[in-house]
Amino acid sequence: MGGLLDTVGVPSGLANSDNCSVAAAFDGTYFYTMQGGLNACAGSTLQVFDPPAPDGFPGAPPADATLMATKTIKDAGGSLVSISVVDWDPSRSTPGNVMLWGAFADEVFLIDIGDPSVDGDALATFQFDADVGGNVLVDGLAWDPADDTLYYSPDVDCNVYQFGLGTGGQALGGLLNTVTPENNAGESDCAVSGVAIGANLGDGTGTLYIGRNGQSEIRRINKSTGAFISTFATTHGRVEDLVCDPVTYAPLEAILAKDAYGGPILDPTNLPFYEAFEVEVGTCPLPEPPEITLDPPDAENEFGDDHTVTATVTAGGQPLVGVLVSFALTAGPNSPQVSDPGECSVDPNCNTDANGQVSWTYTGAGGLGTDTIVACFTDETGEERCAEASKDWVDTTPPVAACTESVNPSGNNVPPAGSTTPPGNKGGQNEDGFYHLAAEDEGNVDPNPAIWVTDSLASAVFGPFYTNTTVKLTQSPDEPPSSKPMGGPNSAVAAHIILPGEPQIYAVDFSGNQSAYVTCFVPPPPK
Numbered sequence: 001m002g003g004l005l006d007t008v009g010v011p012s013g014l015a016n017s018d019n020c021s022v023a024a025a026f027d028g029t030y031f032y033t034m035q036g037g038l039n040a041c042a043g044s045t046l047q048v049f050d051p052p053a054p055d056g057f058p059g060a061p062p063a064d065a066t067l068m069a070t071k072t073i074k075d076a077g078g079s080l081v082s083i084s085v086v087d088w089d090p091s092r093s094t095p096g097n098v099m100l101w102g103a104f105a106d107e108v109f110l111i112d113i114g115d116p117s118v119d120g121d122a123l124a125t126f127q128f129d130a131d132v133g134g135n136v137l138v139d140g141l142a143w144d145p146a147d148d149t150l151y152y153s154p155d156v157d158c159n160v161y162q163f164g165l166g167t168g169g170q171a172l173g174g175l176l177n178t179v180t181p182e183n184n185a186g187e188s189d190c191a192v193s194g195v196a197i198g199a200n201l202g203d204g205t206g207t208l209y210i211g212r213n214g215q216s217e218i219r220r221i222n223k224s225t226g227a228f229i230s231t232f233a234t235t236h237g238r239v240e241d242l243v244c245d246p247v248t249y250a251p252l253e254a255i256l257a258k259d260a261y262g263g264p265i266l267d268p269t270n271l272p273f274y275e276a277f278e279v280e281v282g283t284c285p286l287p288e289p290p291e292i293t294l295d296p297p298d299a300e301n302e303f304g305d306d307h308t309v310t311a312t313v314t315a316g317g318q319p320l321v322g323v324l325v326s327f328a329l330t331a332g333p334n335s336p337q338v339s340d341p342g343e344c345s346v347d348p349n350c351n352t353d354a355n356g357q358v359s360w361t362y363t364g365a366g367g368l369g370t371d372t373i374v375a376c377f378t379d380e381t382g383e384e385r386c387a388e389a390s391k392d393w394v395d396t397t398p399p400v401a402a403c404t405e406s407v408n409p410s411g412n413n414v415p416p417a418g419s420t421t422p423p424g425n426k427g428g429q430n431e432d433g434f435y436h437l438a439a440e441d442e443g444n445v446d447p448n449p450a451i452w453v454t455d456s457l458a459s460a461v462f463g464p465f466y467t468n469t470t471v472k473l474t475q476s477p478d479e480p481p482s483s484k485p486m487g488g489p490n491s492a493v494a495a496h497i498i499l500p501g502e503p504q505i506y507a508v509d510f511s512g513n514q515s516a517y518v519t520c521f522v523p524p525p526p527k
Contacts, residue, residue, distance in 0.1 A: 001232065001278055001279055001280055002218070002231075002232045002233035002234075002277050002278065002279075003233075003277065003278045004058040004059065004233075004236075004275060004276070004277055004278075005054065005058055005249050005252065005254050005276040005277060005278050006054050006055065006058050006062075006063075006248075006249070006254075006275070006276040007058060007059055007061075007062040007063075007236075007273055007274075007275050007276075008031075008051055008052060008062050008063060008064070008065050008273060008274055008275075008276065009061075009062035009063065009064035009065065009271055009272065009273050010031070010033055010047070010049055010064070010065050010272050010273060010274060011064055011067065011271075011272065012035050012036075012047070012262075012272045013035060013047070013067075013070075014035060019035070019036060019261065019262065019270070019272055020036045020041035020260055020261055021033050021034050021035065021036035021041060021043075021258070021260070021272060022034075022036065022041050022084060022085060022137070022139040022155075022193070022194075022240035022241050022258055022260050023036075023083070023084060023085045023086045023139075023240075023241055023258065024085075024086075024194075024240070024241040024242060024243040024256055024257070024258035024274060025086045025087045025088045025100060025243055026088065026243045026244065026245045026247075026256060027088040027090070027093075027098060027116070028246075028247050028286045029050075029116075029247075029381065030048050030049060030050060030051075030068060030116050030117075031048075031049045031050075031051050031065060031245075031256070031274070032046060032047070032048055032049070032086055032088070032100065032116075033046075033047050033049070033086075033258060033274075034046060034047070034083055034084060034085075034086065035047055035070070036084065040082075040084065040104075040105075040136050040137045041084055041137050041139070041155075041260065042082045042083060042084035042104045042105075042136075042137065043082060043083070043084075044072060044073045044074070044080040044081060044082055044083065045070055045071070045072060045073070046070065046071040046072075046073055046083070046086065046100075046111075046113065046122060047067060047069075047070055048067070048068045048069045048070070048071065048113075048116045048117070049065035049066060049067055049068060050065060050066040050068050051065050051245075051248050052064065052065055052066070053248075054248065054249055058276075059236070061271070062271065062273045068116070068117050069116060069117055069118055069119045069120075070119055071113050071114075071116075071119070071120060071121065071122040072120070072121050072122065073102070073111060073121075073122045073124050074121050074122070074123065074124065075123070075124055075125075075126070076123065076125070081102075081109065081124040082104050082105070083102040083103065083104050083109065083111070083124070084103065084104040084137050084138050084139060085102065085103050085104070085138050085139055085140065085141040085241050086100045086101065086102045086111070086141065087100065087101050087141045087142055087143050087150075087243065088100055088101075088143070089101055089110075089143045090145070090286075090287040090315060090316060091145065091148065091287070091315065091316055091318045092110065093315075093380065094320045094321065094322055094323055094380070096114065096115055096380055097112055097113075097114055097115075097322075097380070098112075098113050098114070098115075098116045098380065099111065099112055099113075100113060101141060101143055101150060102124060102141075103130070103138040103141050103152060104136065104137070104138055105136040105138075106129055106130045106131060106132070106133075106136070106138075107126060107128075107129060107130070108126075108127045108128050108129075108130055108150070108152070108163070108173070109124040109125060109126055109127060110124070110125050110127050111123065111124045111125075112125070127165075127172060127173060128163070128172055128173025129173065130152055130161065130163065130173075132152075132154070132159075132161050132175075133154075134154030134155075134157045135154040135155040135156060135157065136154075137154065137155040138152065138153070138154050138155070139153070139154070139155045139193045139194055139211075139213075139240045139241050140152065140153030140154075140157075140160060140192060140193060140194045140195035140210070140211070140241055140242075141153075141195070141241065142195045142196050142197050142208075142242075142243075143197075144162075144197050145197075145287060145316065146197075146206070147168060148165050148167045148168060148170075149162050149163060149164055149165060149170070149176060150162070150163045150165055151163075151179075151195050151197070151208065152195075153192045153193070153194070153195050153210070155193055155213060156190065156191050156192065156193060156213045156214075157190065157192045158180060158181075158188055158190035158192065159178050159179060159180050159181075159192070160178075160179040160181065160192060160195050160208065160210065160226075161175060161177075161178055161179070162175070162176045162177040162178075162179065163175060163176060164176050177224065179208065179221070179222075179223070179224065179225070179226045180226040181208075181210050181219065181221045181226045181228075182221070182226050182227055182228045183219075183228055184228045184231075186227070186228065188226075189212075191212045191213045191214065191215055192210050192211070192212065192213070193210075193211045193212060193213035193239060193240050193241075194209075194210060194211030194218075194239060194240050194241040194242040194257065194258070195208055195209065195210050195211070195241070195242060196208065196209040196242035196243055196244055196255055197209075197223075197244070198220055198223070198279075198283055199280060199282050199283040201229075205222060205223070205224075206222070206223030206224065207220055207221065207222065207223050207229060208220070208221050208222075208223050209221075209232060209242050209255055209279075210242075211235075211239035211240060211241070211242050211257060212239065213238070213239070213240075214238065215239075216234050216235045216236070216237075216238075216239060217231060217233075217234060217235070217239070218231075218232045218233040218234075218235065218239060218242065218255065218257060218277065219231055219232060220232045232255070232277070232279075233255070233257075233277040235257050235259075235275055235277075236275060237257070237259030237260070237262070237273065237275060238259055238260040238261060239257045239258075239259070240257070240258045240259065240260045241257075241258050242255055242256065242257055242258075243255070243256050243258075244256070244279070244283060244284030245276065245284060246283075246284035246285060246286055247286070248276070249276060249278070251281070252278055252281070253278070253279050253280070253281055253282075253283055253284045254276040254277060254278060254279060254284070255276070255277050255279045255283075255284075256274045256275070256276050256277075257274060257275045257276075257277065258274045259272065259273050259274060259275070287315060287316040288315065288316050288317075289315070289379065289385070290313060290314065290315040290320055290377075290379050290380075290385060291313070291314060291315075291385060291387075292311055292312065292313050292325070292375060292376070292377055292385055292386065292387045293311070293312050293314075293387050294309050294310070294311055294312075294373065294375050294387045294388065294389040295309070295310050295312065295389075296309070296389065297389050297390075298389060298390045298391070298392070299389075299390075299391055299392070300391075300392045300394055301364055301391065301392070301393060301394070302364075302393075302394065302395070302396060302397065303364055303365075303367070303368055303393050303394065303395050303397075303443055303445050304363070304364060304365055304442075304443045304445075305363070305364055306361050306362070306363050306364075307361065307362060307363075307364055307391055308359050308360070308361040309327065309359065309360055309361075309373055309375070309389055309391075310357055310358070310359040311325045311327070311352070311357065311358055311359070311360075311375040311377075311387065312352075312355070312356050312357045313325065313352050313356045313357075313377055314356050318356075319352070319354065319355050319356025319357070320352060320356050321352055321353065321354055321356065322351050322352060323351060323352045323356070323377050324349075324350060324351050324377060324378075325339075325344075325350050325351070325352060325358050325375055325376070325377050326338065326339055326350065326375065326376050326377070327339035327344075327350070327360040327373065327374070327375050328373070328374050328375075328376075329362070329371050329372065329373055329374075330372045330373075330374050331370075331371065331372040332366070332369055332370050332371030332372055332391070332393075333364075333366035333367035333368060333369040333371065333393060334362065334363075334364055334365070334366035334367075334371050334393075335366075335371060335372070337362060339360045343360060343361075344358050344359060344360050345358070345359050345360075345361075346358070346359070360375075364391070364393040366393075367393070367445075368393050368394060368395055368445065368511070369392075369393055370390055370391065370392050370393070371390065371391040371393065372388060372389075372390055373388065373389045373390070373391060374386055374387070374388050375387050375389075394511070395441075395445045395446070395509065395511035395513060396511070396513060397441075397442045397443075397445075397513060398507075398509070398513040398514055398515045398516070399439045399440060399441040399442070399446065399449040399507040399508070399509045399513065399515045400439065400440050400442075400507070400515055400516075401437075401438070401439045401449075401451060401505050401506055401507040401515045401516070401518045402437075402438045402439070402440075402518060403435040403436065403437055403438075403505055403518060403520035404435065404436050404438070405430045405432075405434060405435060405436070406434045406435055406436035406470040407434060407436075407470060407492050407493075408432070408434055408492070408493065409486060409487035409488075409491040409492055409493045410492065430520070430521060430522055431522065431523055432472075433472045433473040433474050433503075433522040434470060434471075434472050434493065435470065435471055435472075435473055435520045436468070436469075436470050437451045437453075437465050437466075437467065437468075437469045437470070437471060437505060438451075438467045438468070439451050439466075439467055439507035439515065440467075441509045445509065445511070446509035446510045446511070448466050448467060449466075449467075449507040449508060449509040449510070449515075450463060450464035450465075450466065450507065450508050450509075451463055451464060451465045451466060451467070451469070451505055451506075451507050452464060452465075452505065452506055452507075452508065453465065453471065453473070453483075453497050453499075453503065453504070453505050454499070454503075454504050454505075454506070454517075455475075455481070455499035455500065455501030455502055455503050455504055456501035456502040456504060456519070457499075457500055457501030458501075459481045459499060459500050459501060460481035460499065462481075462483040462495070462497055464508075465494065465495075469494050470492055470493050470494060471486075471493060471494055471495045471496070471497055472486055472493055472495070472496045472497070473497055473499070473503040473520055473522050474496065474497070474498045474499070474522060475498075475499060475500070475501065475502060475503060475522050475523070475524045476498050476499070476500060476524065477500045477501075477524060478500075479498050479500065480498075480500075481497075481498060481499050481500060482497070482498050483495050483496070483497045483498075484496055502519055502521070502522075503519070503520045503521075503522060504517045504518060504519050504520065505517070505518050505520060506518065
């Protein structure tokens with residue numbers, strides 16, 4: 001480990017003799033540094049570079065990275081903000097909005113650079129005063145994904161300082177630890193320039209990599225105590241900030257060490273560069289890519305009800321805020337259908353809230369079956385990421401059956417009978433027994449449920465009949481149950497049904513839901 005993999009030029013755009021730049025950050029795609037100048041190696045112009053493919057010749061002359069964009073760092077009032085060192089924070093970045101930590105002169109900022117591939121302004125928001133003194137030039141800054149803390153080191157300092165960032169019960173800007181790096185003799189020898197998070201040792205001990213100003217040394221130390229672990233690499237340049245790169249040299253991983261001047265101070269032949277040194281695999285894991293989930297992943301609802309799905313967008317387990325999510329029904333009885341602005345909640349326009357969540361509701365009015373619901377967003381690399389859920393629309397509501405007095409076979413009149421409305425003088429009985437059968441399914445899920453005729457003794461079942469069918473019902477305790485056609489081919493009555501018990505009907509829809517029994521009152525013959 002520690003072998004030189006590559007030397008990469010990062011042209012500053014300034015006269016080479018006038019440039020001092022110590023910043024180094026990498027987001028898995030781009031390398032970030034500051035166009036420093038000689039004023040304490042700080043400036044307000046952030047440069048975004050696309051690293052070249054490894055050139056196979058680790059030493060000079062370096063292959064230059066490609067300048068993709070420059071960002072002018074300003075505060076909310078539009079004033080320029082000087083920054084000397086930066087590091088990427090994937091947990092606070094969202095698709096299209098890269099967030100960097102930045103520092104200079106004891107001040108720490110969170111910098112929203114937006115789309116890193118486009119020129120423009122970057123918004124620096126002050127977070128806290130480090131208040132540790134030392135050189136105004138800060139050349140060591142490393143965000144730690146293990147506990148969401150920030151390691152900070154002024155130029156040629158004796159210490160690396162760990163600060164809380166307002167999560168996990170830590171105060172924003174609260175000093176958590178002061179790490180004093182030691183040499184192999186157990187002595188503090190200062191000259192710290194640059195810091196990067198290292199992999200844990202086999203026993204779980206956390207580690208840091210530190211650069212040592214003017215010593216051409218990168219050293220590995222205990223993350224908590226500063227105790228010496230090993231000398232990692234010897235640099236050819238004046239080592240400043242450090243950052244991990246698990247992408248450019250894959251399957252190898254690298255520590256990138258930014259050189260301050262690109263050669264001797266004020267030398268017009270200087271070529272700004274960084275060096276890449278091989279580090280053990282697993283030192284520089286990129287955060288897990290952002291993902292989206294849908295809840296509930298599957299569900300069952302009654303036809304005609306509303307159904308709500310909630311999308312949650314996270315990266316590394318942290319919610320992503322302000323992400324636009326699109327919902328669509330891609331298959332099923334309610335498809336095709338998509339979410340439109342104004343249809344979501346909490347944000348009507350379907351952007352995620354502080355919990356990384358947004359919900360969409362639709363009505364299952366298209367029929368029975370299974371909908372496929374897909375929710376998608378586009379991440380900061382332009383890749384669309386989606387989640388899928390299913391929704392079963394079912395019918396569990398039984399139909400309603402009814403029998404009302406109706407016409408005789410001629411179809412021209414309803415024979416007069418006693419009062420058919422209980423209690424009445426005939427107790428609700430239809431003495432002639434002509435009944436119109438009907439059944440209705442809620443929501444018209446089944447437009448024509450089947451109707452069956454039986455009796456209170458369950459002696460037989462006849463049917464199916466359907467709505468608008470007229471039958472004659474006769475209760476005859478002494479005759480066997482029977483059903484036969486009544487009248488000629490033009491008869492308005494479909495059948496004459498004789499039952500020993502009180503005639504009843506019920507309806508069954510195509511989902512198998514059965515209605516309650518309905519009694520169709522007729523008097524038994526006189527004894």
